[in-house]
Amino acid sequence: MQRPETIKVNVSEPSVTVSLASEKADRSYPIYIDKDLLSNAQLLGSLLGERSVCLVTNDTLSELYLDRVRAVLGADRKVSVVILADGEQYKTLTAYDQVLTAALEERHERSTVFIALGGGVVGDITGFAAATFLRGADFIQMPTTLLAQVDSSVGGKTGINHAMGKNLIGAFHQPIAVVCDTATLETLGDREFSAGVAEVIKYGLIADKDFFRFLIDNAVRLKNRDPEVLAYTIARCCEIKADVVSRDEREGGIRAILNLGHTFGHAIEKEQGFGQWLHGEAVAAGMVMATKISVARGSISSDVLDDLLLFLQCFDLPCEPPSSMTVEVFLSAMQGDKKVQSGRIRYILLSSLGDAAVVGDVSESEIAACL
Ligand SMILES: NC(=O)c1ccc[n+]([C@@H]2O[C@H](COP(=O)([O-])OP(=O)(O)OC[C@H]3O[C@@H](n4cnc5c(N)ncnc54)[C@H](O)[C@@H]3O)[C@@H](O)[C@H]2O)c1
Incomplete structure (x- = not known):
């Protein structure tokens, strides 16, 4: 289990670096967190x-x-x-x-x-x-x-x-x-803080099972905005994002996993009217849908889903889309998403806890089953 640690920052030493070096130019940049x-x-x-x-x-x-x-x-x-x-x-x-x-x-x-x-x-x-x-x-x-x-x-x-x-x-x-x-x-207001927490737990699900466990174990401290837990959490998320972006800057492949819950989430945001559901709230509900499908496919155990639901409830985050969002509404809204390729909607599902993959073959019945 990784422990929280104080992130020390000085000007010459960023907390995290996004490495984007190529033959043409080094566009790497620092992230300072303090x-x-x-x-x-x-x-x-x-x-x-x-x-x-x-x-x-x-x-x-x-x-x-x-x-x-x-x-x-x-x-x-x-x-x-x-x-x-x-x-x-x-x-x-x-x-x-x-x-x-x-x-x-x-x-x-x-x-x-x-x-x-x-x-x-x-x-x-x-x-x-x-x-x-x-x-x-x-x-x-x-x-x-x-x-x-x-x-x-x-x-x-x-x-x-x-x-x-x-x-x-x-x-x-x-x-x-x-x-x-x-x-x-x-x-920052509680609702906005919680919306950010939805993206935080996403990193554990897609990239770091130890971090997922850390978040589950420290949910209350995170909710109380304990500075030590917060500093560690922000730095760990930035490290994971920096690593993924460094490997795939323009989302030709691996970067798409950062969109766990976003295909469903964007549909919710659009259908509810921008600003009604916060982005993170829509991602939370979308992430639950993607996790349910991953459980149904046998990629992860239902314990992960249970932990995720308890965690999201702790932050008053929605665990399901609004009832007006039927399969038909989802499919129609998702067709307009950027992630559609050659007319096919792309979904991000968990392949195991701490790993995710892009999938193009989620059926209507699988979506219906998680509503
Ligand atoms: N570019 C990307 O990679 C990426 C990734 C995820 C989300 N997004 C986008 O980010 C947006 C959501 O961002 P957000 O959740 O930060 O929403 P936001 O920018 O609307 O901020 C939420 C609210 O909090 C207020 N606020 C901000 N900081 C505050 C502070 N310190 N104290 C008090 N109030 C504060 C804002 O004024 C606003 O009312 C969406 O448009 C989403 O599409 C982009």
Whole structure:
């Protein structure tokens, strides 16, 4: 059993590195994980040098953390601030346009660094704006939700929603650094915290059975946001994600396993209306469906499912989709998912505890059986 340990961070020594070295260029980048990093002028100074900044956040986070980050950026630096409306329903072309228009009106150049201060929504929009601003600018992720710290800020998937579905417009664009201030989680609401926990337990299921057991054993400490458990959990998730992304940056293969529960989850989010179910809540219900199918196929024991259900209930996460989600509704919604290939829906199932695989042959009756 791996034990929690305090993650120590200094500027020259990131907690985790995402290795993306190729013959053409080394695009590896550091993930810094520690408390109070938003106030760490030395860290931000070393990442930015004298470069200008376009800082993107939302109207909730700006109240909480904008002054702090603004102060650390210094009075001499050119800094523009874009404040977006808060919510998944605003992860749209309009918000993306708002960021680009502000950057253009304020005459930023390609050397400007975009900073995403917020959860996954701000991170995804800002990353996509950076990917396309003057054909590509650097950006730094400053994730402030658990979900963003363990998942969305790492790996370079950026994008926005379309009325036709989640994240249908976007680009792969890696940040130059991730600055993960664990103290920001103190202001995060319980519902949002739990939504992040859904992605956390996913890593145990797909990649590390010891971590899964650790989470099951430490659910209450995690729920109480015990700093030691939280620091270990965030770092372990980032390590797993960094490892998977390093091996398959553009989801040609292994990276797809990170989508456990997401094919079903995206369908739930879309059908309920973006913002009704939090992303992590939909993933939780989707993950239970995928785990039930894995149990029915004999790949994992029903004990794993039982542990998963108890764990999710501890965080008040949904363990099943809404009753309006029939097999037909699922199939129709999933046909529009990005993961469809040659008209076939791709599912992620567990091959054993700590291992997952992409599967294309889940039948309607298997889906019906887990509703
Ligand atoms: N790019 C990826 O690889 C990837 C992976 C997973 C999810 N996502 C995307 O991430 C999004 C979900 O991200 P999320 O769960 O972070 O949601 P979010 O960004 O909407 O944040 C949730 C809520 O918490 C608030 N908030 C954020 N930090 C806070 C803090 N420290 N204190 C108080 N309030 C705070 C936000 O303002 C918001 O109201 C979805 O759009 C999903 O598609 C992307």
